[in-house]
Amino acid sequence: MNYLGRRFCNRCIYDSNVSAIFFDGNGVCNYCHQVERLKEEYGTGTDQGDRRFKEIIADAKKTGRGKQYDCIVGVSGGTDSSYMVYMLRERGLRPLAVHYDNTWNTSVSTLNIYRVLKHFDVDLFTHVVSNTEADDIFRAFFLAGVPEIDASTDLGYAWVLRQAAHRYNIKYIFEGHSFVEEGITPLANNYCDGRYIMDIHERYGSETLNTYPLMTLGRFLRSSVLSGVRFVRPFWYVRYSKDEARRFLEDECGWQYYGGHHLENRMAAFAHTVYLPRKFSTDLRNNTLAAQVRNGRLDRDSAIGEYLMNVVVDPDLIDYFKRRLGFTDIEYEQIMEQPPRSWTEFRTYKRQFELLAPLFFVLAKTNRVPMSFYIKYCKQQQEIR
Numbered sequence: 239m240n241y242l243g244r245r246f247c248n249r250c251i252y253d254s255n256v257s258a259i260f261f262d263g264n265g266v267c268n269y270c271h272q273v274e275r276l277k278e279e280y281g282t283g284t285d286q287g288d289r290r291f292k293e294i295i296a297d298a299k300k301t302g303r304g305k306q307y308d309c310i311v312g313v314s315g316g317t318d319s320s321y322m323v324y325m326l327r328e329r330g331l332r333p334l335a336v337h338y339d340n341t342w343n344t345s346v347s348t349l350n351i352y353r354v355l356k357h358f359d360v361d362l363f364t365h366v367v368s369n370t371e372a373d374d375i376f377r378a379f380f381l382a383g384v385p386e387i388d389a390s391t392d393l394g395y396a397w398v399l400r401q402a403a404h405r406y407n408i409k410y411i412f413e414g415h416s417f418v419e420e421g422i423t424p425l426a427n428n429y430c431d432g433r434y435i436m437d438i439h440e441r442y443g444s445e446t447l448n449t450y451p452l453m454t455l456g457r458f459l460r461s462s463v464l465s466g467v468r469f470v471r472p473f474w475y476v477r478y479s480k481d482e483a484r485r486f487l488e489d490e491c492g493w494q495y496y497g498g499h500h501l502e503n504r505m506a507a508f509a510h511t512v513y514l515p516r517k518f519s520t521d522l523r524n525n526t527l528a529a530q531v532r533n534g535r536l537d538r539d540s541a542i543g544e545y546l547m548n549v550v551v552d553p554d555l556i557d558y559f560k561r562r563l564g565f566t567d568i569e570y571e572q573i574m575e576q577p578p579r580s581w582t583e584f585r586t587y588k589r590q591f592e593l594l595a596p597l598f599f600v601l602a603k604t605n606r607v608p609m610s611f612y613i614k615y616c617k618q619q620q621e622i623r
Contacts, residue, residue: 250528251541255519269421272613273532276417276474283418283477291475294468294605295329298410307334309410310403312395313355313362315347315502318414318473320354320493321483325472326412327358333412335362336402338395338451340505341369347502350493357491365398368449375435375450376505377563378442383579385518388509389430390450397453399469400461409467415610416473418533419480421525422610429581429588431615432458437585455587463597468605481535507552508559515549518578523549591615 244253248265259267281287302308311326311333313319326333335355355362375390399411432454439447461467472478487493496502514520527545530536560570591598595616602612 246538246542247528250531251524251538251545252528253524256524269528270532273417273421273529276609280474282474287475287477291472294410294470294472294475295331298331298468301409302332305407307332307361307406307408309333309412310336310399310406310408311360311412312399312414313337313351314395315343315350315354316414316496317480317484317487318416318419320350320487321478322412322414322472323354323358323360324486324490325476327360333360334402334406334408335360336399337362337364338391338398339364339366340372340391340394340503341367342372342503342505344496344502344504344507346494346496350496350502353491353493354487363402365394365401365451366449367394367451371445371447371450373563374443374445375439375447378439380513380563380565380573381442382438382584383517383573383576384438384581384584385514385520385578386429386434386581387513388503388505389428390435391503391505392428392430393432393435393453394451397451397457400453400457400465400467401451403467404461404465411467411469413469413471413608414473415471415608416478416480417610418473419478419526419529421529422613423522423525428614429586431455431587431591434581434584434586455590462601462606466606469608470605471608474609504555504558508555511549511551512556512559517574521545521549588615592617 244255245261246253247259247261247267247270249270250267252259252267252269256267256269259269261267262271276282281290298309309326309331311319311322313323313335314337323333323335335351337351351362354360372390376387379387379389399413403409403411432452435452462469484493484495488495510522514522524545527536527541531538531541556570559565560567565573595612598607598612598616601607602609
């Protein structure tokens with residue numbers, strides 16, 4: 239299907255603007271095929287997937303015997319992580335909730351975390367990064383002109399989860415991503431690694447980083463290879479509906495919806511609704527909309543119509559961004575008008591990831607690293623099919 243000069247997938251709504259996309263003879267994109275392969279591999283939403291997840295739960299209980307907690311669950315106040323808390327408690331686990339606070343949380347997300355954890359009687363471990371350090375990294379990425387302005391949050395969150403597992407001698411980390419509900423973001427839209435963070439901060443930052451939890455390649459390898467910690471995404475195994483989860487949380491513990499994917503955090507909201515659409519012509523709403531079409535919960539025409547509508551922008555959010563990071567209106571506009579840059583222009587671990595692909599494949603198969611990491615980071619672009 240072609241519309242406004244773009245070719246759209248005949249099954250979902252990914253179009254020719256999506257990085258590394260191609261279409262088969264039936265007009266179906268490689269990302270739809272990727273989802274189908276993962277569903278088959280993990281048995282997502284089937285008896286096979288349920289059995290495999292029950293085995294994981296049983297092993298988590300076994301390795302956690304005699305300890306205060308038997309697993310880690312990452313929480314943000316969003317739908318997926320909040321529902322994950324309920325799922326694990328329902329299955330008899332004793333999770334420790336872990337939160338990485340980049341100091342840009344909304345009041346809604348903070349209240350959601352409090353209500354969910356109190357309702358399900360779960361303890362919380364929070365790592366709060368210095369706001370001056372967090373802001374210095376965000377400012378550096380904005381000055382660099384690359385799309386991954388919030389990459390430091392994703393990487394800091396991942397390392398805090400592993401640090402908490404080490405501190406409490408816990409062998410299982412559960413994280414609430416669902417490729418069925420949101421796909422796997424194409425590489426060009428969302429690159430992130432420790433060297434990338436360091437390089438951009440060295441070039442454009444000014445603060446010394448003492449509290450930011452930087453995950454270097456060495457730390458990543460030691461944690462994934464030597465510690466024996468499993469990093470599991472339960473929604474890759476069991477049936478999961480974000481809409482049903484949202485309604486359950488609202489009814490069960492007064493959880494509140496925050497308006498859209500990742501909008502529970504101000505920096506993530508700025509990236510998704512302002513920065514990426516304007517500067518990079520990238521609209522990550524297509525991840526969720528495409529998933530809803532694949533799942534049969536939304537027809538393609540309606541999804542495409544919504545996707546082609548302008549993103550709703552909160553002007554107060556732009557003012558907050560400029561004020562907090564110290565940009566004048568003129569400076570902000572000048573940076574936004576500069577040509578976009580790519581992660582490929584900076585130092586990263588991408589080549590090392592590719593060289594270590596056989597190791598990371600084994601680690602992904604044994605839940606030592608997320609399979610999405612292997613798919614996105616360990617293959618060369620021409621291999622991503």
